[in-house]
Amino acid sequence: MSAPALPCAVLPPASVLPPASVVPAAAVVPAASLLPAASVGSDVDWMHAALTVSRLAPRVDTRYAVGAIVVDHDGSILATGYTGETDPHEHAEEAALAKITPGTDLSRATIYTTMEPCTHRRSRPASCTRLVVAAGLGRVVLALREPLHFADCDGVDTLRLAGVDVVELPDLAHHVRDVNAHVLTAGQAG
Numbered sequence: 001m002s003a004p005a006l007p008c009a010v011l012p013p014a015s016v017l018p019p020a021s022v023v024p025a026a027a028v029v030p031a032a033s034l035l036p037a038a039s040v041g042s043d044v045d046w047m048h049a050a051l052t053v054s055r056l057a058p059r060v061d062t063r064y065a066v067g068a069i070v071v072d073h074d075g076s077i078l079a080t081g082y083t084g085e086t087d088p089h090e091h092a093e094e095a096a097l098a099k100i101t102p103g104t105d106l107s108r109a110t111i112y113t114t115m116e117p118c119t120h121r122r123s124r125p126a127s128c129t130r131l132v133v134a135a136g137l138g139r140v141v142l143a144l145r146e147p148l149h150f151a152d153c154d155g156v157d158t159l160r161l162a163g164v165d166v167v168e169l170p171d172l173a174h175h176v177r178d179v180n181a182h183v184l185t186a187g188q189a190g
């Protein structure tokens, strides 16, 4: 049995990934080389990569801008996604998981998502929490629990009850708040 080939399209454009200081501006560097390598990539590194992806999301004041990256156990990137990637209602986790071939074994993979997967959706039949569980992902790493702004979600508890390993990186939550200042700042002011 051979593993299904991954389309190149799962990688975001190189322009979104780099700290500019890492690479000379004129250099052409494959996107993957700008992400953590398997041997050095920590949860914090991958979350920073997910934050970079989240900055691709259009800023709309009715939704958060979230980024997600699915990483296999060997450090290979299976997919990335961000809010509103293919339609205005699409969530980051949903966008990433949609790029993965159905039937792929994700039991040893991790999805890094900048914000807690949702448990309530108005525009879709399945929440991202359900999609994550249905995909068989073994591990979820997130930086910020969803604020009580649009919905009261309990993705962390729901995932743990479903047997998914959940890791939170609260030290990086302020980056997620920065990316979502278009929502959170307005909410606090109002």
Ligand SMILES: [Zn+2]
Residues within 6 Å of the ligand: 091, 092, 093, 094, 117, 118, 127, 128, 129
């Ligand atoms: Zn969602």
